[in-house]
Amino acid sequence: MKKTTINTSRRLFLAQTTKATLTVGIGSSLIGSTLLASCASGGGSSSEPITTGFSQNPLPYEYAALEPHIDARTMEIHYTKHAAGYAKNVTDAAAEENVDTSKPLEEVLGNISQYSTKMRNNAGGHYNHELFWSIMSAEGGGQPSGELAEAIITDFGSYEAFVEAFENAAKTRFGSGWAWLVLDGDKLSVGSTPNQDNPLMDVSDFKGSPLMGIDVWEHAYYLNYQNERGKYVSNWWNVVDWNKISERYASFKA
Ligand code: MN3
Numbered sequence: 001m002k003k004t005t006i007n008t009s010r011r012l013f014l015a016q017t018t019k020a021t022l023t024v025g026i027g028s029s030l031i032g033s034t035l036l037a038s039c040a041s042g043g044g045s046s047s048e049p050i051t052t053g054f055s056q057n058p059l060p061y062e063y064a065a066l067e068p069h070i071d072a073r074t075m076e077i078h079y080t081k082h083a084a085g086y087a088k089n090v091t092d093a094a095a096e097e098n099v100d101t102s103k104p105l106e107e108v109l110g111n112i113s114q115y116s117t118k119m120r121n122n123a124g125g126h127y128n129h130e131l132f133w134s135i136m137s138a139e140g141g142g143q144p145s146g147e148l149a150e151a152i153i154t155d156f157g158s159y160e161a162f163v164e165a166f167e168n169a170a171k172t173r174f175g176s177g178w179a180w181l182v183l184d185g186d187k188l189s190v191g192s193t194p195n196q197d198n199p200l201m202d203v204s205d206f207k208g209s210p211l212m213g214i215d216v217w218e219h220a221y222y223l224n225y226q227n228e229r230g231k232y233v234s235n236w237w238n239v240v241d242w243n244k245i246s247e248r249y250a251s252f253k254a
Helices: 004-027 026-040 072-096 105-110 115-136 147-155 159-172 229-239 242-252
Strands: 175-186 188-193 210-213
Touching: 026 115, 026 175, 026 242, 115 175, 115 210, 147 188, 147 242, 159 188, 159 229, 175 242, 210 242
Parallel strands: none
Antiparallel strands: 175 188, 175 210
């Protein structure tokens, strides 16, 4: 309970006095390193900073694991063709643009305006898909708990209001893109980005540290849902791994 009190005080303090200054002062290009620094300081319940590499991680479950909500054929094509393509192309772009691939991909994303369109599309595509696979599970579903659940209620009013806002962001993103739940400063918010952009990019209108994201490109759902994006989005909650999302929240929280 003590911790909740401190967080609330800090939230109010930021909101009332320094939020604007912080937002301007930190600047989007430093989000990645700010996250690393905050994690390295060992604040809160965070353990290891969550970062992303340039190569494709093995899918942590079988292609059929998320059925019936996401079908095996969609998962196989999505992982082995679409996502594998982004992973290959971001590695190629890194070689062409002298990027040190031993460093986190997040550092590139935070300064993406300094790189090529090829880097923007593929660094974003690779990051977004690595996140997407990691926050889904055959044992997913249910609702968040602990500090994340408290933060959702504080910032959205209720879990149900959060779900409505997130689904609305996913359904109203015109064309291809992603909908997100992010931590922006110490506040949660939902929004969406076009194409393979994401909220870590300095060029993005919607910014923050991604806690969860849903792929609303047609390749993510068309075999099973055809044109019914809304149905795919509604069913997606059944495979959302709240434990993983809570880990990300703890990692990003200052
Ligand atoms: Mn995709």
